[in-house]
Amino acid sequence: DTEVTQTPKHLVMGMTNKKSLKCEQHMGHRAMYWYKQKAKKPPELMFVYSYEKLSINESVPSRFSPECPNSSLLNLHLHALQPEDSALYLCASSQGTGYMTEAFFGQGTRLTVV
């Protein structure tokens, strides 16, 4: 079983809604990631947090807002999304961001924007 837990597993939201995705890990990892994956495509990096600081933002639209309250938690706040934002959102964590650091993924939140 994965040690990265994501909630909710499924989410349907309207374009005017505000919702949040949550991710938690208790492996003592200091790097956490958000990826977006569309059907039949590879995961695409959105954000990287390293030691609770945002270190990479891959030009993600501001309707996606990440937050890292502490080293175990990572949130992704969603507001005014578009139907094309429907995808599987994957959280991952790794011990650090250095050489040969392996990343472990949560089961994902399958988001549908209507």
Added chain:
Amino acid sequence: RKEVEQDPGPFNVPEGATVAFNCTYSNSASQSFFWYRQDCRKEPKLLMSVYSSGNEDGRFTAQLNRASQYISLLIRDSKLSDSATYLCVVNSYGGSQGNLIFGKGTKLSVKP
């Protein structure tokens, strides 16, 4: 040139076959390389890290050729349970950046 490129799939093989996947990467500064497998509608799961000297884990062998910027995964004695998409993953910047870049994946289907 895309950062990480993989063999186009799908690979349809019989049980017991040996199958090899190839992957090339464009950033010569990359230092970390991995193979993940992803089952349909599931998250990617780490299969193997790829070390400079090559490494083996049971039926799986991974190799790295830095000069050619090429990574491979060999699966021997394929099982039905090996059916999945195999993703080549490269730490694009190496060092402290932690930017894992995924290839598009190669789909493997092992048939009875």
